[in-house]
Amino acid sequence: MFLSRTRPRLLSAAITTLAMIAVVAVSGSPAAHAATVSSSELSSGWALRSATGLADSGATISQVGYSTAGWNPVSLPSTVLAGLVANNVYTNIYAGTNLQSVPDLTGQDWWYRGQFAAAATSPGQVYWLRFKGISYRAQIWLNGQQLDANAVGTFVAHEYNVTSVINPGATNAIAIRITPPRHGCNDLSVCTVDWNPEAPDMNAGVWGRTFVDTTGPVAVRDPYTKTILPLPAINSADLTVYTDVINATSAPVSTTVTATISKAGFPTTTVSQVVSLAANERREIVFDPAGYPALHMSNPALWWPYQFGSPELYQLSVAASVAGAASDSKAINFGIRQFTDYRTAVQGTTFAGYKVNGQPILFRGGGYVWDMLQRWNTKTNKAHVDYVKSMGLNTIRLEGTLGNEEIYDLADAAGVMVMPGFVCCSAWENDSGWSAEQEQVAQASLNTQMRALRAHASPFMWNYGSDQPPNAVHLAAYKSVATGLHWQNPTLDNVATWSNANAGMKMDGPYKWEPPVLWWDTSRQGSAFGTTGEEGTEAPPPLESLAKFLTPAQQWPVGGTAWNYHVGRGGSVFDNTGVYTTGLNRRYGTTTSAADYSKKSEVMNYENTRAFFEAWSARQHTQTFGSIWWMQNNAWPALHWNLYDYYFKPGGGFYGTKKATEPVHIAYDYSGKNVFVVNSTLVARNGLTATVSVHNVPDLSQKYTTSVAVNATANAGTQVLTLPSITGLSPTYFIRLQLKDSGGTTISNNLYWYSTTADALGNKKNWYSTSIKTYANLTGLNSLPSNSAVTTAASRTVAAGQETVAITVTNTSATNIAFFLRPEVTAGNGGNEVLPVTYTDNYISLWPGESTTITAVYQSTDLGGQQPFLRLRGYNVPTASTPVP
Known part of the structure; x- marks a missing residue:
């Protein structure tokens, strides 16, 4: 650290060097009196402005009573851009291409200033000032005295003993001069790589929580x-x-x-x-x-x-x-628990597997990202964890999105595992030319983040690197930090075998859309074998969400400037949905409007994520050990890589995942035509019956059926039968799988739509995709007769601000399927779906005469004062809306 001459000496040079925790000494002997022990978050009363054109020094700005007239009032935590957006300096920046109108905010420093009342003193009382996250570099003053001339490191906590500087029982003033990180991910800071445009301020500011604490000696x-x-x-x-x-x-x-x-x-x-x-x-x-x-x-x-x-x-x-x-x-x-790891060779590569309390566990999850402006609150954090659990996933991967500690608390309580580590494709991995300061910041960042994570039950490992491992010197330093902190979980050097044969995880794509057969065909890169650190595809959100950030002219035709701006980083291979759109048009029929595109994409997203998680689950603990879908969610409204969209509207990818990860599930193998029963619990399920039937489209005539007895081994997938060649099939047909217990209760009900012209893959084309030679013909779905004979009934209970709606849907038609039905609770008649929301099931299909009941749960406040309505629509079912009593 670089210290000013007026700064009091450090309490512990060793801790400061390693953990970047600066502590100012205080004179005096301890007294035998109970000091006030307290912690107050300094969240309100702050102001923000550019340092450009402001001649006053930090010593002056941090004086009590200094005027911030003309500054932007902000609440902490807040990045620079988040504060400016909150003050309407820049508006509606996530819509269309509006973000491009925000200038580069990194070429200047920024001042944060706040005042707070300190607790009255008592004998032996000590005052502490703590910053959980400042990005990237800061000069910090309190009451006219500089505490730190160079508090550096986005992921480094900074703490100061300010007893000799504080005004006990009176008003105190803080001034913080922020120097932003550099663009291009050239500092050891937040990096969003290629999944969205860089934030114009590179997330500069006081992004973590700030506290003033009092203790005894x-x-x-x-x-x-x-x-x-x-x-x-x-x-x-x-x-x-x-x-x-x-x-x-x-x-x-x-x-x-x-x-x-x-x-x-x-x-x-x-x-x-x-x-x-x-x-x-x-x-x-x-x-x-x-x-x-x-x-x-x-x-x-x-x-x-x-x-x-x-x-x-x-x-x-x-x-x-x-x-x-x-x-x-x-x-x-x-939590009292123990995670251990092991290695298994599959196809000539050793892969990492994990056990919890001695039981092997297949980790299944997605890559979490925070809002592009790093804005979150308890409701948002809870929604993310609730959605992970609702989808049946058990893991949240944090690739560099470290420090949102409430996520860790919520994951602990929910029984969801956390997979943390540093980010790829940035200064974090380009470490061969690190300066001495960067080496210090890197180790201090790991120290801070491991200290925050180590006490939690949910983290099951740590990744020192993502696509590539750190160099040998830096890796040794990282491991020394972990040892010194008594890190109790396994670690990996990185998660990509292409750069490190001993990584234990692969990262061989795809990152663009592929047909479901790829996940099952284990001769292909990216298929379900071993352990994967990430892979995923495009995922345009439902039309209702598209309308929140794209105008009708920007929604259709797809592929325009605004559309592509929301796909991935401009200039990268991910700045368009060309591969996805081609697959959609070729398989489901040429789309004719934004509504038609969204309708068909929801079906394709469901089909794809379901197959992905089924393939990874079917051979768990023998050939597969864990998988991360890239990504769990989006940092802003996006059309690429998510299981649910920025607005928390669950779509086809969400419900395809939810179907695949049922506790006990029956699944179809697109490559081998096998049927598997997957039991993801620790309890065996015996005496089950699996039934398979194949039906033509659109008349539902049955062309094949069989039933077999099944004993579903605990924590395993079991192959139960193989479909034979079937003659007389229509070009598009249905495969219906049902699993029932000995009493006839349905355990799993799963409907597939496929084609006599199967999807066929070409040769591996590049690191992010495999070429497609032939597309399945699923256009028969468009010939399903319109079915207006679907009825609904709903009842609602309200308790402690939470509403639960039981929804019964019945297909009263004697001949027609009700395909891909979407019941939604909306805020008012014709309003948007109430969000966030969880359903026990959705995107359901009902055979003639069938009925099912699902449950929706949401907060009353999210109705916005409107009456709840039940909206029902489906692929071949017209939209209807009825009030929820």
Whole structure:
């Protein structure tokens, strides 16, 4: 770090060098009085402006009473662009090509200024100022005194002991001068690579939460419980508690550190030790079972991913006291669980697999990204985790989108795993020419982010690199950081075998649309074998969402300037949907309007994601070990790479995924014509019956049927039959799969549409796609008779601001299928679907005379004061809307 001459000395040079945590020393001896222990987030009362044209120094701007007339009022956290958008300096920037009208905001510095009231002082009280995320470089002043001349690193936390600078019980002023990251991902900052345009400010600003804390002379930091099980047994656990304590004074101090582990309904465990700290010392304190037998726990409640069990959480509370007086305390939740990894060779390459509590688990997930302006709140974070769980996925991959700690908390509670790591294709991977400062920032970034992640139950591994591994020197430094932090989960050097044969994961595409057969044909790159760090395809959102960011003229014909602007990074191979649109037109019939394009794309998105996750699930733990769909969601309204769109409207990709990942599921193999039953739970399901029938389109005449008995092994896929060659089929036909238990209850119901002209792949063309030689003929779907004989009934319950709607849909036609039905709860008659929303099922198809009931759940406030209506539409069913009582 570069320090100004007026800055007080650092508390701990070693910690500062490694973790970039700057701490200002304070004089005085501890007193035997209970200090105020508090933490206040500094979110309101801030102002933002460009540093250009402002001659005042930070020493002046950080004086109480300094006028910010003409500045932009902002609430923190906020990037520069987010603050300007909130003040309508730039408006509607996600629509069309409006983002292009925002100038480059990185060629100037930016001032943030805020005032806050500090708590009144008490004997021995210490004040701390903490920043969870500043990008990229900052000069920080408090009450006219510079705290830091170069707080650098987007993913580095910065903390200061400001006791000698604070105005206790009075108003205080902070000034922060921000220097933005460089464009082109040339700094160790946020990089969105090629999935959307770069933010004009490169996400500069105070993007993380900011706090002022008060403690006594000894502060507690980063408590963490590491859990070890006696695998394969899981009837006990050894817990090791780590915590840092800081002597914030310039004199030696003796402190009692107490750790308490508790959970309702279970015995409480308390351990403590007396520690002598030198002046200004920061030290890690350890409680382990060897020294504290109470930390050997019998019959603990384990944390499980939700499909395997309950995600049970304990609480760890760590307190420090001095001379009997409370000095500081921290409490966190943690899970008792253990992730381990193993390697298996498939097709000549060794791939990584993972176990939780001794049970192999197929990780299935998507790549999460935050909003392009890094705006989020609890509702948004919760919706993401709820949607992952609703889709039946168990993993969220974070490729460089690190630091949204509420996501970790929500994933812990939901039983969803987290796969964190650094981003590709940027300064993070172009590390051969790093400066000394960049090396420091990289290690400090890992230190900060691992400290935030290590205590959580949900992370099951860490990726040091994405497409490519760090060089040997930097990788060794990273691993040293992880060892020093007692990281308890597996790690990978990177997740792409093309750059590192021992990576353990492959990343061989595709990234553009391919027909479902590719996922199943294991002779092809990108198919379902081994472990994949990412792959995915284009995914235009439903028309209702398109209309929110594209005008009618921009929606149709597809492929115009505004359309392509929302596909991928301009100038990249992902700046158009040409491959996708060709496949749509060739397979489903030439589209004639935006509505027709959206209608057919929803069906194709469903078909594609369903096949992807089915193929990865069918041979789990023998040939497949984990897969990430690229991407889970979008940073802005986009037409490429998502399972649900920016507005949280679940579409075909969402429901295709949801169908494929049912707890017990029956699936069709497009390549081998096999039928699999996949049991993704830890409980075997015996006495099942699988029935397959094949029907012509449009008359539904049956051309083939068979039934077989099935015992579905726990946590495995089982091949149950192979479809023979069938004569007399129409060019487009249906394959109907049903799985029932011994009592006749349907466990899984799955309908496929395919063709006597099968999709055929050409040779591998490039790193992002495989050429397509022949397209399936699915145009027979367009000849399905219109079916207006579908009825609906709905009932609603409201509790604690949440509404639950039971929707019964019945196909009363005696002859016609109701294909690809979409029930939606809308805000008012003809309004948009209420969002976010979860349904137990959707995009359903009903045979003549069939009925089904699904459930929708949403928040009352998301109706916007409108009455809920039930809208029903389908591929061959006209739109109808009725009020929900």
